[in-house]
Amino acid sequence: MTERTPPDTRAAYRRFVALGTRWGDNDVYGHVNNVVYYAFFDTAVNQVLIEDGALDIAASPVIGLVVETGCRYFRSVAFPDRITAGIRVAHRGRSSVRYEVGLFRGDDDTAAAQGHFVHVYVDRATQRPVELPDALRAVLDPLLVGPA
Structure with missing residues (x-):
């Protein structure tokens, strides 16, 4: 049996966003439902x-469409927990970006969950891939931990 990779610590991420859990996030098992984690990633x-x-969101000529997602869960989170999302960019291509997000419960140093999603950036009107705009690259570069 392969040993599971341990969760990341806050030090592995470049930027942090405070998020809150909501009453309706909990499921019948008393913790935040798995689908809500993806909303946390997208929101952050x-x-x-x-x-x-x-x-x-209303006027940018270039928008990101999600083409891949994934999540690994380590510890439960439940309302009314405070959540901090750590964000990093693992890969920045010509028209795509792989974002990685760690969700930290309260002041915990290790992630309760870690996820990723890949955006392909497209022209809003044609929905065809385009090169990443300079303004986007300027935001992404400080978050980059992998190859550009």
Whole structure:
């Protein structure tokens, strides 16, 4: 049997976003339902892109479409836990980005869950892949931990 890779610590991430759990996030088992973790990932990354001026959700001519996702769970999270999302960019290609997100419960130093998703950036009107805009690259480069 292969030993499972341990969770990352906060030191593995470049940027942090505070998130809160909501009453409706808990499922019948008393913890945040697995589908909510994906919403946490999406919210954290898009919050950074919006705050740093790389994304205007209503008007940006280039938008990111999710083409791949994944998540590994280590510890349960439940309402009313405070969550901090650590964000890093593992790969930045010509038209795609692999974002990796660690979710940290309260002040814990190790991730309760870790996930990733890949955005392919496309022209909003044509939905065809395009090169990453300079404004987006400027936001991504400080988050980059892998090859560009």
